Amino acid sequence: MEELISQLKENIIEVLNLEEMSPNDIDNDAPLFGEGLGLDSIDALELIVMMEKEYGIKLKNPAEGKEIFKSINVMAHYIDEHRTK
Amino acid sequence: MREPILITGMGIVSAIGLNVAETLASLKAERSGIGPLRHLKTTHHEFPVGEVQLTTDEMAERLNIPVGQPRTRTALMGMMALDQALNQAQLTTDDIARAALISGTTVGGMDMSEQFYTDFLTNDSHNDYISQHDCGACTESIADHAGSFDSVATLSTACSSAANAIINGVNDLRCGRHEIAVVGGSECITKFHLNGFNSLMILDHETCRPFDETRAGLNLGEGAAFLILETASSAHRRGVKPLAVIEGYGNACDAFHQTASSPEGEGAFLAMKEALTDAGLTPADIDYVNAHGTGTPNNDSSESHAMIRLFGDAMPPVSSTKSFTGHTTSASGSIEAVICLLALQEQFLPVNLGWQNQMPDGITPVIDQTPLHPLRHVLCNSFGFGGNDSSLVLGLADSTPSLTVREGAECVESAENTLSTESAPFIKGRAGGESSVYLTAATQISIQEGLSEAWIETPIIYDEPYVRSLDINFKQWISPAESRRMGKLLKRALASSLSAMQKSGMEHPDAVITGTGLGCIENTEILLTHLCEEGEENCKPTPFMQSTHNTISSLVSINTHSHAYNATYAHKEASFDCALEDAWRQMLLGRIRSALIGGQDEMTPMYFGLLCKTGYLGNPGQVAGEAAVSVMLCTEPTPEALCKMTYFKRCYRPTAETLGTVAAEVGQVDAVMTSVSGTGAVTESHLREAARLFPSTPLLQFKSIFGESYSAYGLGIYATAHVLHRQHLPEAMLIPSYGRPSSLRRILVLNQISGKDYTFAILEI
Numbered sequence: 024m025e026e027l028i029s030q031l032k033e034n035i036i037e038v039l040n041l042e043e044m045s046p047n048d049i050d051n052d053a054p055l056f057g058e059g060l061g062l063d064s065i066d067a068l069e070l071i072v073m074m075e076k077e078y079g080i081k082l083k084n085p086a087e088g089k090e091i092f093k094s095i096n097v098m099a100h101y102i103d104e105h106r107t108k
Numbered sequence: 109m110r111e112p113i114l115i116t117g118m119g120i121v122s123a124i125g126l127n128v129a130e131t132l133a134s135l136k137a138e139r140s141g142i143g144p145l146r147h148l149k150t151t152h153h154e155f156p157v158g159e160v161q162l163t164t165d166e167m168a169e170r171l172n173i174p175v176g177q178p179r180t181r182t183a184l185m186g187m188m189a190l191d192q193a194l195n196q197a198q199l200t201t202d203d204i205a206r207a208a209l210i211s212g213t214t215v216g217g218m219d220m221s222e223q224f225y226t227d228f229l230t231n232d233s234h235n236d237y238i239s240q241h242d243c244g245a246c247t248e249s250i251a252d253h254a255g256s257f258d259s260v261a262t263l264s265t266a267c268s269s270a271a272n273a274i275i276n277g278v279n280d281l282r283c284g285r286h287e288i289a290v291v292g293g294s295e296c297i298t299k300f301h302l303n304g305f306n307s308l309m310i311l312d313h314e315t316c317r318p319f320d321e322t323r324a325g326l327n328l329g330e331g332a333a334f335l336i337l338e339t340a341s342s343a344h345r346r347g348v349k350p351l352a353v354i355e356g357y358g359n360a361c362d363a364f365h366q367t368a369s370s371p372e373g374e375g376a377f378l379a380m381k382e383a384l385t386d387a388g389l390t391p392a393d394i395d396y397v398n399a400h401g402t403g404t405p406n407n408d409s410s411e412s413h414a415m416i417r418l419f420g421d422a423m424p425p426v427s428s429t430k431s432f433t434g435h436t437t438s439a440s441g442s443i444e445a446v447i448c449l450l451a452l453q454e455q456f457l458p459v460n461l462g463w464q465n466q467m468p469d470g471i472t473p474v475i476d477q478t479p480l481h482p483l484r485h486v487l488c489n490s491f492g493f494g495g496n497d498s499s500l501v502l503g504l505a506d507s508t509p510s511l512t513v514r515e516g517a518e519c520v521e522s523a524e525n526t527l528s529t530e531s532a533p534f535i536k537g538r539a540g541g542e543s544s545v546y547l548t549a550a551t552q553i554s555i556q557e558g559l560s561e562a563w564i565e566t567p568i569i570y571d572e573p574y575v576r577s578l579d580i581n582f583k584q585w586i587s588p589a590e591s592r593r594m595g596k597l598l599k600r601a602l603a604s605s606l607s608a609m610q611k612s613g614m615e616h617p618d619a620v621i622t623g624t625g626l627g628c629i630e631n632t633e634i635l636l637t638h639l640c641e642e643g644e645e646n647c648k649p650t651p652f653m654q655s656t657h658n659t660i661s662s663l664v665s666i667n668t669h670s671h672a673y674n675a676t677y678a679h680k681e682a683s684f685d686c687a688l689e690d691a692w693r694q695m696l697l698g699r700i701r702s703a704l705i706g707g708q709d710e711m712t713p714m715y716f717g718l719l720c721k722t723g724y725l726g727n728p729g730q731v732a733g734e735a736a737v738s739v740m741l742c743t744e745p746t747p748e749a750l751c752k753m754t755y756f757k758r759c760y761r762p763t764a765e766t767l768g769t770v771a772a773e774v775g776q777v778d779a780v781m782t783s784v785s786g787t788g789a790v791t792e793s794h795l796r797e798a799a800r801l802f803p804s805t806p807l808l809q810f811k812s813i814f815g816e817s818y819s820a821y822g823l824g825i826y827a828t829a830h831v832l833h834r835q836h837l838p839e840a841m842l843i844p845s846y847g848r849p850s851s852l853r854r855i856l857v858l859n860q861i862s863g864k865d866y867t868f869a870i871l872e873i
Contacts, residue, residue: 028355037594039592040593041592042588042592043588061589063365064368065366065593065649065650068307069648069649069650071309072307072646072647075645075646076646084324085309
């Protein structure tokens with residue numbers, strides 16, 4: 024799980040172009056949207072593409088993302104359970 | 109009293125018919141054109157679409173386009189709709205020669221670019237299509253098919269493009285520039301935007317259900333529609349019967365998000381409200397609303413809120429006819445205006461197909477065609493990405509008492525007092541016919557030092573054929589959080605805009621108008637490359653969102669929280685010129701007092717290579733550059749104002765006589781700032797032509813310093829303004845054997861494009 028979390032953070036930084044951040048700056052339990060990282064709906068769509076490409080997880084409805092992208096921990100657990108690659 | 113603007117012709121092509129009669133029959137029979145994909149070559153067959161029934165080749169055949177001549181689906185559909193409209197209005201070749209054509213598109217020639225992209229990069233088999241790619245080329249193809257229009261322009265505000273083309277046609281007539289304006293839009297479905305919309309997850313896998321609680325997105329459609337707008341006096345003189353009246357319009361920016369509408373529908377509300385005010389009507393006068401109603405959860409909720417705010421409990425009948433046609437994107441504004449016109453003529457309500465379940469906070473759309481009251485005034489909504497929201501009010505032709513034109517007869521009894529054929533008494537605008545506007549600030553980020561006028565004393569002179577922009581430190585203008593998704597062009601455009609606003613002390617101009625030939629072409633390239641190399645899976649939303657031309661203008665309004673008028677023109681090397689013309693018209697009309705005009709283009713190595721193949725770039729002595737230029741225009745001078753603009757005109761394929769007339773209007777100037785670049789044959793011929801039009805007048809150049817780009821004319825205006833203000837002319841602007849100005853007080857900035865498109869603007873101090 025540790026390894027997945029650190030890889031996930033690096034993926035997020037790259038996909039969302041968070042140039043100013045390093046994995047250590049992202050709190051595992053902080054919300055990704057709104058407060059915390061302050062991501063928006065386009066970022067959520069970018070994360071959905073990333074989940075499909077990197078982990079083979081396909082979301083049909085963007086609303087599902089809301090629950091999954093609550094925090095790094097929630098996201099990592101979801102990926103761990105559903106990944107196909 | 110303002111002279112009414114009539115509609116005297118219409119033409120339409122969409123999934124529900126190839127002409128007006130077929131469209132009407134489908135609407136009456138409640139027959140949707142949405143179904144499985146037939147023509148587009150894509151792997152995404154899971155999405156229903158509203159395709160026009162003909163193949164591209166069948167369209168070309170119907171239009172007698174010679175085999176082997178480049179054709180794009182968007183241009184062909186536009187030609188089909190335009191032919192119908194011109195026929196109905198009985199416009200002659202001479203009428204066309206004194207008319208404007210304003211068309212809206214975003215996709216342009218993308219259907220062919222995506223097909224031949226690999227060929228463009230690796231061989232010369234389809235070079236003809238490179239210059240068909242951009243939106244302006246598409247409009248020119250449509251225009252040239254019909255005849256020789258007096259001026260041609262392309263609006264590109266995503267899904268409200270055609271509505272904004274109509275609005276600018278109305279302004280063109282209201283300010284007396286033309287008596288006839290042909291307006292509309294065209295857009296075909298492409299793999300590019302099907303995948304783009306898919307990456308935004310707003311495509312429904314089933315038939316769309318606008319305003320239904322279970323709605324899950326839009327179905328893409330395609331088509332074209334054109335309207336002939338005409339002043340009442342012109343229609344009267346030609347003895348043609350009006351089909352309807354354009355009573356008013358509104359344009360506002362939601363200023364919320366690039367791809368989502370605000371929850372309360374602020375932009376939509378303001379656009380509808382402004383349209384009613386412009387038409388002199390109250391909400392109670394509206395008998396039907398053709399909603400934007402895309403079927404996405406976000407749009408239909410936001411639009412419902414806006415309509416409830418405007419109409420309260422007295423909601424008129426509302427429907428989204430996208431349930432028939434699919435979302436015809438850039439063409440939807442004119443396609444739905446034609447549908448509104450049919451509703452008025454035939455006195456029926458186009459229904460909202462597929463609606464079953466009430467949204468808790470939504471409107472209840474029309475499901476019965478029979479109106480409870482006669483239809484006199486209808487409202488037509490078109491909203492685009494970036495919050496480019498526009499609304500039109502159309503009225504019955506005979507609801508205006510002075511317009512009872514007898515069919516076939518040459519005169520009208522009651523109209524004599526109001527319908528003068530004399531020039532423009534109806535300009536309600538500015539006192540005393542004042543027609544100068546002031547350039548209160550002008551800034552640039554280009555191949556010279558950015559946000560600086562160092563080039564006046566020490567210009568950097570390049571001898572490479574292609575130079576990238578010298579970027580500034582953007583952190584001063586844009587926070588890292590804001591800028592992380594922005595491409596270079598967006599950063600340059602925003603920084604130069606903010607700098608112009610700051611320098612002019614005008615934080616909230618009445619209009620934000622942008623010209624861009626290609627938009628953020630870097631992003632277009634990313635998505636095209638992905639589609640070619642990786643196929644149609646895992647497309648990212650950001651490149652698609654930023655490839656839309658109006659993303660630049662919207663960014664400025666979103667960043668400055670401005671709900672003011674917002675528009676984007678994508679008309680090749682005349683993109684900035686079109687934006688300037690829009691502001692000039694609205695200032696003449698007294699509609700706005702200030703406008704931020706942008707000219708924004710980037711040049712990637714890939715696109716530079718392609719444009720060398722077309723002969724536009726890579727010519728002897730020519731430097732291809734990049735431009736992010738912002739000019740603040742105000743009707744009142746400020747202490748810091750650089751100069752004023754006292755004359756503006758654009759002409760398309762002018763005759764020698766027309767050019768002579770314009771030159772006479774221009775009169776004596778100290779110099780002509782030409783648009784020549786390099787030393788090739790084109791430069792020689794443009795200089796000879798300019799010298800013929802303005803004999804004994806020194807000719808100057810600015811591209812020797814700023815390079816060539818689609819927005820370069822903006823740099824010409826910028827540079828001339830600063831030369832006049834500083835009273836200093838860099839030596840690099842002189843052209844050997846074409847003279848040296850003896851004073852710098854009045855300069856014509858001339859754009860000569862491919863010997864067919866011309867812009868004339870006089871700047872003076």
